[in-house]
Amino acid sequence: MTLRLAVVTAGLSQPSSTRLLADQLGAGTRRALEAHGDEVELDIIELRPLAHALADSMLTGFASDELDEALQSVVNADGVIAVTPVFTGSYSGLFKTFFDVVDKDALDGTPVLVAATAGTARHSLVLEHALRPLFAYLKAVVVPTAVFAASEDFGSNADGRLADRVERAAGQFAALLQPVGTRRQKPDRVTIDNPEATTDFADMLAAISR
Amino acid sequence: MQFGIFTVGDVTTDPTTGQTPSQNNRIKAILAIARKAEEIGLDVFATGEHHNPPFVAPANPTVLLSHIAAQTERIILSTSTTLITTNDPVRLAEDYAYLQHLSDGRVDLMMGRGNTGPVYPWFGKDIRDGLPLAIENYALLHRLWREESVDWEGKNRTPLQGFTSTPRPLDGVAPFVWHGSIRSPEIAEQAAYYGDGYFHNHIFWPTSHAAKMIAFYRQRFEHYGHGSADQAIVGLGGQVFMRKNSQDAVREFRPYFDSAPVYGHGPSLEDFTQQTPLTVGSPQQVIERTLSFRDAVGDYQRQLFLMDHAGLPLKTVLEQLDMLGEEVVPVLRKEFAARKPAHVPDGPTHASLVESAHTNHPEVLTP
Numbered sequence: 001m002t003l004r005l006a007v008v009t010a011g012l013s014q015p016s017s018t019r020l021l022a023d024q025l026g027a028g029t030r031r032a033l034e035a036h037g038d039e040v041e042l043d044i045i046e047l048r049p050l051a052h053a054l055a056d057s058m059l060t061g062f063a064s065d066e067l068d069e070a071l072q073s074v075v076n077a078d079g080v081i082a083v084t085p086v087f088t089g090s091y092s093g094l095f096k097t098f099f100d101v102v103d104k105d106a107l108d109g110t111p112v113l114v115a116a117t118a119g120t121a122r123h124s125l126v127l128e129h130a131l132r133p134l135f136a137y138l139k140a141v142v143v144p145t146a147v148f149a150a151s152e153d154f155g156s157n158a159d160g161r162l163a164d165r166v167e168r169a170a171g172q173f174a175a176l177l178q179p180v181g182t183r184r185q186k187p188d189r190v191t192i193d194n195p196e197a198t199t200d201f202a203d204m205l206a207a208i209s210r
Numbered sequence: 211m212q213f214g215i216f217t218v219g220d221v222t223t224d225p226t227t228g229q230t231p232s233q234n235n236r237i238k239a240i241l242a243i244a245r246k247a248e249e250i251g252l253d254v255f256a257t258g259e260h261h262n263p264p265f266v267a268p269a270n271p272t273v274l275l276s277h278i279a280a281q282t283e284r285i286i287l288s289t290s291t292t293l294i295t296t297n298d299p300v301r302l303a304e305d306y307a308y309l310q311h312l313s314d315g316r317v318d319l320m321m322g323r324g325n326t327g328p329v330y331p332w333f334g335k336d337i338r339d340g341l342p343l344a345i346e347n348y349a350l351l352h353r354l355w356r357e358e359s360v361d362w363e364g365k366n367r368t369p370l371q372g373f374t375s376t377p378r379p380l381d382g383v384a385p386f387v388w389h390g391s392i393r394s395p396e397i398a399e400q401a402a403y404y405g406d407g408y409f410h411n412h413i414f415w416p417t418s419h420a421a422k423m424i425a426f427y428r429q430r431f432e433h434y435g436h437g438s439a440d441q442a443i444v445g446l447g448g449q450v451f452m453r454k455n456s457q458d459a460v461r462e463f464r465p466y467f468d469s470a471p472v473y474g475h476g477p478s479l480e481d482f483t484q485q486t487p488l489t490v491g492s493p494q495q496v497i498e499r500t501l502s503f504r505d506a507v508g509d510y511q512r513q514l515f516l517m518d519h520a521g522l523p524l525k526t527v528l529e530q531l532d533m534l535g536e537e538v539v540p541v542l543r544k545e546f547a548a549r550k551p552a553h554v555p556d557g558p559t560h561a562s563l564v565e566s567a568h569t570n571h572p573e574v575l576t577p
Binding site for chain 1: 364485
């Protein structure tokens with residue numbers, strides 16, 4: 001089968017080590033899934049070009065076309081890879097803003113692989129203290145191995161090297177994406193995009209008088 | 211097609227002068243705007259309901275509307291919106307029926323839930339119950355206007371036994387009701403169930419969004435047997451700023467847009483006019499944009515414009531209304547009328563409701 005993955009990357013510079021890590025995780029997941037005979041479609045979502053649109057949507061309540069496309073990609077993905085640089089001891093504001101405008105029920109049951117980058121490995125627990133709780137709130141299924149890359153990791157072959165961590169995380173992520181039968185059912189929250197799910201009015205009346 | 215204006219009664223500093231009108235000035239300005247609306251031949255003046263600064267829209271719109279009723283002769287007085295969640299439906303039934311008598315039937319109203327969380331607890335309610343409150347309260351209001359003697363038990367108010375809401379609606383016909391909601395299909399469903407009107411504020415979000423809500427309302431209106439989908443009663447908001455030359459309109463409106471409540475400090479004027487129904491330009495551009503709404507939502511019955519907001523001075527608002535009345539609405543009336551098929555109803559008036567009551571329910575019209 002074909003699995004659709006959204007890769008959200010909040011790196012700001014060009015080239016970006018955050019994007020580099022995101023690409024490694026995407027490639028690792030693709031290898032793991034293709035080994036199972038699955039096909040993979042990766043949709044890379046760079047947040048930097050969406051920064052203004054994100055601020056606007058915070059203020060207006062609706063997403064511009066390009067932002068809406070990115071949001072739809074995440075909401076409809078079978079799994080999400082989310083990568084942020086560490087800013088001031090946590091995920092970046094841009095990263096948080098993006099997930100602030102994702103509908104709070106949209107990732108319910110979705111496997112999410114989290115990863116972060118920083119100049120030093122001293123920030124590595126950001127993954128456990130900031131990213132994991134964020135996605136726990138969103139009721140996502142967070143992959144047990146989260147991947148942290150400090151600048152030095154991109155040029156090191158020491159034990160526990162980055163490539164191995166990427167491989168392990170991607171393998172676990174792929175395993176979570178596999179069992180189709182247990183994959184989440186998206187909740188039927190009514191919006192104007194699925195108005196047919198609206199309760200018949202007679203039932204609404206009956207419900208309030210109960 | 212009915213054309214009108216709606217105000218939210220915001221007291222906003224004029225960003226070009228730094229002047230903030232006093233509450234008294236703003237309230238009196240709204241009266242001048244309402245009188246102007248009648249003078250230029252508009253069909254509807256609607257006011258919001260507010261309970262918190264920076265707004266001076268009345269806490270009970272019937273107070274303002276009955277005053278305007280005494281100063282006008284023709285214009286329909288409406289609301290945008292009446293809070294169906296935090297008001298007692300008994301008081302709504304009484305007050306709006308009274309206004310019907312004072313205004314000789316020139317009244318209808320739009321139900322809204324209110325999206326300001328803190329307002330609910332001031333009236334002993336909880337915003338999380340917004341939808342059930344809207345459903346139950348309106349179910350009672352609907353009966354109070356149609357039944358002489360009402361027995362009622364619900365979750366949100368004291369039970370009633372043999373209660374008669376007074377005065378009875380003028381000519382035995384309840385004021386027409388619109389239900390306003392930006393994004394809750396449940397409210398479109400409610401409007402369709404009763405065969406009431408559905409109004410989309412159509413200011414903050416793209417027309418494509420309003421079109422989805424309206425398509426759903428039309429489909430459900432037909433489902434409930436009130437007529438075909440294209441006969442459902444639809445209203446749209448909109449906002450415009452005009453000058454003879456469109457560049458002048460953009461230049462003059464930009465500072466008001468840039469710091470406007472709600473969307474100010476966000477998207478550029480250019481992006482927002484492209485993404486939402488806001489039109490800033492020449493009267494001809496306003497005409498073309500407004501006609502395009504029909505392509506998105508079908509033939510509709512009421513178009514209300516937001517004209518007095520974001521700190522625009524009264525003088526400017528009155529100039530805008532003159533342009534609307536002289537150059538825009540006459541053309542729109544003609545163009546919309548030319549496009550509307552005969553089986554699509556006009557906007558509801560007291561006279562049209564009395565007539566259809568005579569046709570469909572002669573028993574209702576007991577003296």
